[in-house]
Amino acid sequence: MAGEPEADCLFCKIVAGEVPATVVRETATTVAFQDINPQAPCHVLIIPKAHHRDAAALVAADPALAADVLREAGHVAADQKVDGSGYRVVFNTGTGAGQTVFHAHAHVLGGRGLEWPPG
Numbered sequence: 518m519a520g521e522p523e524a525d526c527l528f529c530k531i532v533a534g535e536v537p538a539t540v541v542r543e544t545a546t547t548v549a550f551q552d553i554n555p556q557a558p559c560h561v562l563i564i565p566k567a568h569h570r571d572a573a574a575l576v577a578a579d580p581a582l583a584a585d586v587l588r589e590a591g592h593v594a595a596d597q598k599v600d601g602s603g604y605r606v607v608f609n610t611g612t613g614a615g616q617t618v619f620h621a622h623a624h625v626l627g628g629r630g631l632e633w634p635p636g
Contacts, residue, residue, distance in 0.1 A: 519578045520567040528620035532566045542593055546585045549593050549625075558628030559597040559604065563589045568620055572608035575621040583621075590625050599627030607635070 522529040530536040531548065538550035541561055552560040565582050569575035576583040587606065594600040604627030609616040 519569055519574065523568050523620075526568060526620050527618050528564045528622060529568050532564070541596065542589060544585065544589065546582055547589050549589055552624065556624075557626040557631070559594070559599045559626060561593045561597065561625045562622045563593060563625060564620060564622045570619050570621065571610040571616060572621050572623075573610055586621070586623050590623055593625045594627060597625075597627065603627065603631070605631050605635075 522533065527536060531538045531550065538548075540548060540550045542549040542563075546566055547563055548566060549561050549563045552562050563586050565575060565579075565586055567579065567582060569578055569582075572583070575586070590604075590606045591600065594604040604625055607624040607626065608621070609624075
């Protein structure tokens, strides 16, 4: 069921404290932690504590929770001191877009020039 933890989900295990992560922010509804394979000086993942497969499923099931994730992106950028120089928020949705963990999550990237188009 959407929103319920999944036993084999890495990010659900991080939320439960079963898998360690370098947490940089936590709210009642989200957890933000350092990416283990950073692609920029600031590369933080923000996940909802409730399990949703991807960004599309998250916003369809719980728009307020999706807003919480996006709100935290701004806080993370400010905390990481990249808000003034610019930052990117990315949701990979589906394997073709590069999603490898099927728990909705946003990547906050900053601290270096981010070219366009990405990829």
